[in-house]
Amino acid sequence: MQEIKDSLKNIGKHFQKTQDNHQELLRQKLSARVDAYRVLVRSFSWSSFAAWSVGGCAMLFLAFQVHYRYQEYALYTEGVVYDAEPAVFEEYALAPSYEIDAYALSEADVAADVIMRTSPSSNVSKNTGAIIDYEEEHGSMIEEQVNIALLTREDQAASTIAELFTSLGGHLSSLQQSDTYASLSGSIPLSRLSFFYDQLDALVKNDAFIEKNIRGQSITSQVLDVSARMDVLVAAQAEIAAQLQVATTDEQKTSLRERLDALSQDMDTLVKEQQTLEDRVAYVEVSLSVAQLPSLWEAHNDVDLRYIVAGYDEPNIWQRIQLHIFSVLFVGVEVMSTAFWILIPLLVLVWRYMKRRKMFRDLA
Amino acid sequence: MSLDHCMFRIFSQSQDFFLLYDEYYPKIFAYVLARLRHRETAEDVVQQVFEQALANIASFSLKKGATFGSWLFAIAKHELVNVTRAQSRVVATSQEFLERIPHEETFLQTLLLEEVAIEEQYIWFQILAAMDTLTDEEREVITLKYLAGMSYEDISAIMHKKPNTLAVMLKRALEKIRITISVCKK
Numbered sequence: 001m002q003e004i005k006d007s008l009k010n011i012g013k014h015f016q017k018t019q020d021n022h023q024e025l026l027r028q029k030l031s032a033r034v035d036a037y038r039v040l041v042r043s044f045s046w047s048s049f050a051a052w053s054v055g056g057c058a059m060l061f062l063a064f065q066v067h068y069r070y071q072e073y074a075l076y077t078e079g080v081v082y083d084a085e086p087a088v089f090e091e092y093a094l095a096p097s098y099e100i101d102a103y104a105l106s107e108a109d110v111a112a113d114v115i116m117r118t119s120p121s122s123n124v125s126k127n128t129g130a131i132i133d134y135e136e137e138h139g140s141m142i143e144e145q146v147n148i149a150l151l152t153r154e155d156q157a158a159s160t161i162a163e164l165f166t167s168l169g170g171h172l173s174s175l176q177q178s179d180t181y182a183s184l185s186g187s188i189p190l191s192r193l194s195f196f197y198d199q200l201d202a203l204v205k206n207d208a209f210i211e212k213n214i215r216g217q218s219i220t221s222q223v224l225d226v227s228a229r230m231d232v233l234v235a236a237q238a239e240i241a242a243q244l245q246v247a248t249t250d251e252q253k254t255s256l257r258e259r260l261d262a263l264s265q266d267m268d269t270l271v272k273e274q275q276t277l278e279d280r281v282a283y284v285e286v287s288l289s290v291a292q293l294p295s296l297w298e299a300h301n302d303v304d305l306r307y308i309v310a311g312y313d314e315p316n317i318w319q320r321i322q323l324h325i326f327s328v329l330f331v332g333v334e335v336m337s338t339a340f341w342i343l344i345p346l347l348v349l350v351w352r353y354m355k356r357r358k359m360f361r362d363l364a
Numbered sequence: 365m366s367l368d369h370c371m372f373r374i375f376s377q378s379q380d381f382f383l384l385y386d387e388y389y390p391k392i393f394a395y396v397l398a399r400l401r402h403r404e405t406a407e408d409v410v411q412q413v414f415e416q417a418l419a420n421i422a423s424f425s426l427k428k429g430a431t432f433g434s435w436l437f438a439i440a441k442h443e444l445v446n447v448t449r450a451q452s453r454v455v456a457t458s459q460e461f462l463e464r465i466p467h468e469e470t471f472l473q474t475l476l477l478e479e480v481a482i483e484e485q486y487i488w489f490q491i492l493a494a495m496d497t498l499t500d501e502e503r504e505v506i507t508l509k510y511l512a513g514m515s516y517e518d519i520s521a522i523m524h525k526k527p528n529t530l531a532v533m534l535k536r537a538l539e540k541i542r543i544t545i546s547v548c549k550k
Contacts, residue, residue, distance in 0.1 A: 001538055001539070001542055003487075004491060004538055004541055004542055004545075005510065005538065007484070007487050007488060007491055008491060008506065008510035008511065009510050009513075010480075010484070010488075011398075011488050011491065011492070011510070011511060012394050012398075012510050012511035012512065012513055013513075014480070015390075015393065015394035015397050015398060015511055016390035016391065016393065016394045016513070017390070022393075022407045022410070022411075023386075023389050023390075023393075026389070026410070026411050026414060027382060027385065029411070030381075030382075030385065030414060030415070030418060031382075
């Protein structure tokens with residue numbers, strides 16, 4: 001058996017050795033084809049894959065960083081402000097002709113300006129001279145309404161402001177809130193209004209946008225009107241009381257007492273009206289619109305970077321250069337990312353296909 | 365790095381392909397030659413085997429447990445089927461075996477056996493003729509093991525049989541050859 005095995009092995013060795021020429025000839029033939037297939041098949045390289053992935057991620061990271069900065073500034077621009085404007089600033093359109101942008105004005109200036117620009121609106125009293133005399137003696141009776149619009153990053157801005165109304169001795173009459181927008185209205189004591197403004201400024205700090213619109217309306221004429229009516233009622237009451245003193249019959253007394261009761265009711269009504277007028281002066285009606293800055297990834301079109309980069313002013317030359325660089329870089333990074341991940345592999349595939357076709361054509 | 369793992373570098377360096385080529389060409393040639401017993405035809409078949417291997421190199425994968433050698437031999441078997449389909453080489457009787465010996469002698473003489481002793485040559489003729497009395501599987505395992513010089517693991521991958529089974533088949537085949545030769549000597 002061992003002899004047969006050895007013989008078989010020797011046969012095998014001899015078979016393997018008797019082909020030298022053909023082996024070399026075949027090698028030469030195959031060499032040309034190996035080159036062709038080198039284009040067709042590539043071995044998988046982990047290092048190439050890792051380089052491609054890391055490079056792509058780096059490009060995307062860079063693109064996002066530039067895009068982030070672009071959006072961060074752009075969110076303050078007209079794109080956001082204008083988006084919010086219809087809801088937040090719509091009251092501008094409704095403001096009366098004597099509206100004032102009073103962010104920097106003191107209340108006294110507001111009142112004075114209002115007095116000068118406002119014509120008496122009451123249809124009860126036309127005595128302008130009486131109004132002026134009264135105001136010289138008692139001071140102006142201004143009913144103020146303030147519209148404030150905020151754009152802020154603070155999530156809890158609306159609820160914080162709502163608490164502010166009550167903590168300052170005011171009253172919150174309405175609160176409507178959604179994810180990104182809130183509308184509040186209420187009244188703040190006039191004496192606490194400055195403090196309220198300070199609290200708002202402290203609340204929104206740096207990255208917010210505040211618009212204030214203060215309207216004032218003089219109600220002195222209404223006060224005078226009520227006062228005059230009260231005087232009339234008081235005089236009438238005195239006269240009826242005097243008549244009651246001298247009434248002889250029960251019918252007369254009953255009638256006079258009924259008239260006195262009616263006068264008392266009218267006087268109570270006027271007292272309430274006076275109190276209401278006093279409250280309208282003592283409390284300022286405040287309407288707030290709070291719009292939260294949307295997510296950075298929310299797309300905005302037609303943004304104007306001027307207001308943001310310049311901090312709501314016209315940009316200077318350096319800021320204009322920054323704006324230009326941002327714009328170019330943003331577009332450039334987007335293009336490069338697209339090229340890196342899509343165009344380059346596509347071109348490589350096309351090149352390999354063309355080269356393979358040429359190789360096979362040459363071999364044929 | 366084993367030669368089989370050269371596959372993954374084959375097209376980054378063409379020399380790696382020819383390392384495999386140089387390793388397996390003699391084995392493939394011996395296998396095909398032993399099956400066909402005709403030198404020129406064997407050369408043609410071997411050329412086709414390597415051209416097929418090159419054309420389908422992308423479909424080969426080490427992950428499936430196959431080796432490059434087993435893959436090449438599988439291609440060779442497939443090519444041989446086309447060539448040997450019309451030939452029936454099973455020798456059933458002792459007479460037919462004796463009649464085969466001159467044919468094998470003629471065949472082996474084409475292989476330039478000057479350095480082999482005459483007695484050894486005659487044994488070779490007999491062994492090759494006796495291989496035709498084996499079944500296809502037995503002939504296959506003898507050819508792969510001794511003539512092509514493959515290991516049990518490679519043969520197992522080629523024939524899809526366990527090494528233990530192959531060992532038993534091999535032993536049985538060798539016994540058959542021995543019996544055939546000893547009977548015919550008598």
